[in-house]
Amino acid sequence: MAQDSHGPSTGPSVAEILGSHAGGTGSPTKTATRVADAIAARGDDGTWLSTVPRDELLAAAADIENRPGARTLPLYGVPFGVKDSIDVAGVPTTLSCPDYAYVATATAPAVQRLLDAGALYVGKTNLDQFATGLNGTRTPYTVPRSVFGGEMISGGSSSGSALAVALGQVPFAVATDTAGSGRVPAALNGVVGYKPSRGLISTVGLVPACKSLDCISLMAGSVDDVDRVMDVITGRDDADAWSRDRGPRFSGDDVRVGLPPVEELEFFGDDAMRTAHLGFRDQLARHATIVEISLEPFLAAGTLLYQGPWVAERLVEFGDFLAAKPESIHPVVRDILRSGEKYTAVDAFAALQRLQELKAEVGRLWAGVDVLVVPTIGTTFTVADVLERPIECNTVLGHYTHFGNLLDLLGVAVPVGTTADGRPCSAMLLGPALSDDTVLHLAARVLDEPRANGPAAAPDLARSKEHQA
Structure with a gap:
């Protein structure tokens, strides 16, 4: 396995690929060769559970190159990875449990959309x-x-999805996020982890963890x-009972940023992270309208x-599998299941009622932020x-993420x-359902990215030395 690196080394972006x-300096086959070489050079580092063999990838x-009108496809020859809880036809779906694995007979619609757009699996x-x-x-394979x-x-x-992007092997990867599974590995590997509003991406073909909360998410470099x-x-x-349409585009108005009181933030004794x-936060406050907002109802939902x-x-x-083959399950996962x-049913209804109360409380907070x-x-x-x-x-890792899908x-x-x-610092930007475009607009400002599909950029919030301790 390759030696440890000291931060992300993302490769060419989707736009660059x-x-x-389009310009002829590269091609899907050249890109596929680069990707195959990069993966082979790392060896078994726990990023991938299976890859398309080199000759088949090429x-x-x-x-893709030979498709009619191929160069007009929106993801023409752009390589990507898929978390191994999402089906790709003819490929084993393992969920990191060999005895549970099966060969998928159909491709998840979300993945199929990418393939139809010219992306390279x-x-x-x-x-x-x-x-x-x-x-x-919690994997029987190499721990990344x-x-x-x-x-x-x-x-x-979604450990491997974050690593595949952070190592520059692919510009984006498909992940999932039920309780923070997309955002936490993104934070620990210095990439963007986007958990959209639930229902925007079809979860058909995803083996559910908690079906009422599951969300397909994305890892990317920008x-x-x-x-x-x-x-x-x-x-x-x-076919997805939770499916819904996208919300409105960013209006162009000033974005009101809610910041919890400092005393409500928890860093678990990590003074450097604090x-x-x-x-x-100080940098953010110089360029945005700041509103103080309590984190208490969010954290209460997370518990x-x-x-x-x-x-x-x-x-x-997983109940039937737990009963039939408990020894096949990772010990910690087995205990959680x-x-x-x-x-009991009484517990479930009591929790649902409590959650609804917290949703109402949080909903009122969004009126001002x-x-x-x-x-x-x-x-x-x-x-x-x-x-x-x-x-x-x-x-501890889920302290700021567990409440996301519940609310x-x-x-x-x-x-x-x-x-x-020298450890990664990541900020999480949260918004109410279907306000994705507004939140992504602010994320682009934080990263000092022009956003082509939005209004003119507001004052920059570039990642700078001032962000660092």
């Missing part, structure tokens, strides 16, 4: 088993590490890449996820830390620099 393919790229990425975890260590080195966890459950992929992957699917995040009956929802999909057996900004994670862990304290560390929010994890000791 399309430009090279043949698939050549097939590269392979399946690693994950915490059954998408249960935020740390990336963050690109920041130091034996830091990659984050999960907001522009997210925008380009979302224009392709988004679409109503009547300093880095507060430095970013319901694993300390309430939603953990029992995982048994809808079994913990769902204690909940457009985007809530918090840390994506309050601290980082090594692989050894997580193996020693698997539940405690995982709970029907969207979220974008945005890299905003590093701590004084």
Whole structure:
């Protein structure tokens, strides 16, 4: 396996790949060759669980080149990875559990939209088993590490999807995010992790973790890449009971940014992370309208996820397998699944009622603010830390993410620099359902990205040395 690196080294963007393919300096087959070489050079580092064999990948790229009107396709020859809980026809879906694996007979509609748009499928990425975890260590395969080195966890459950982008192997990857599974690994690898409003991307062909909360998400190197992929992957699917249409485009008005009181923020004793995040907040406050907003109802909702009956929802999909082959399940995942057996229907209704109360309280807060900004994670862990304290560390990682889907929010994890000791610092931008374009607009400002499909850019919030401790 290649030596640890010390931060993301994202490769060419979607726009750059399309430009090279259109201009003739590159081609889908040249891009496929570069991707295959990059993956082979790393060896088994825990990023991929399966990849298209080199000769087949080059043949698939050549097939894209030979399509009628190929160069007009919106993702012409752009390579991507898919989390191994999402079906691709003819490819095993393993969920990081070999005894559970099956060969998919149909491709998930979200992935099919990408293929129809000319994108090049590269392979399946690693994950915490059954998408249960935020740390990336709950896999029988190679445990991946963050690109920041130091034996830091990659984050999960979409560990491989974040790494494939952070290593520059693909410009975007398809992930999932039920409780933070897309945002946490993005934060730990210095890339953009976008969890859209639930229902914008079809979840048909996704093996559910918690079906009422599951969301397909994206990893990318930039907001522009997210925008380009979302224009392709988004679409109503009547086979998905949670499917819905996109919300309005950004209006161009000033974005009111909600910031919790500093005393409500938790960094779990990590002073370097606290300093880095507060430095970013100071920078943000110089260019945005700031509104103080309490984090208490958000955090109260988050505690319901694993300390309430939603953990029992995982048994809808995995209960029979747990009963038949418990020894095939990762011990920590097995214990989590079994913990769902204690909940009753009364517990479920009590939790639903409490959640509805919190939704109403949070809904009133959105009347005065457009985007809530918090840390994506309050601290980082090594692989050894997580193996020693698997539940405690995982709970800490989800402190700012667990409430997202319960409260029907969207979220974008945005890299905003590093701590004084060189670890990644990520801010999470949250908004109410269907306000995706407004939140992405602010994310682009934070990253100092022009946003072609939005109004003229407001004052820059460039990632700078001022963000760093």
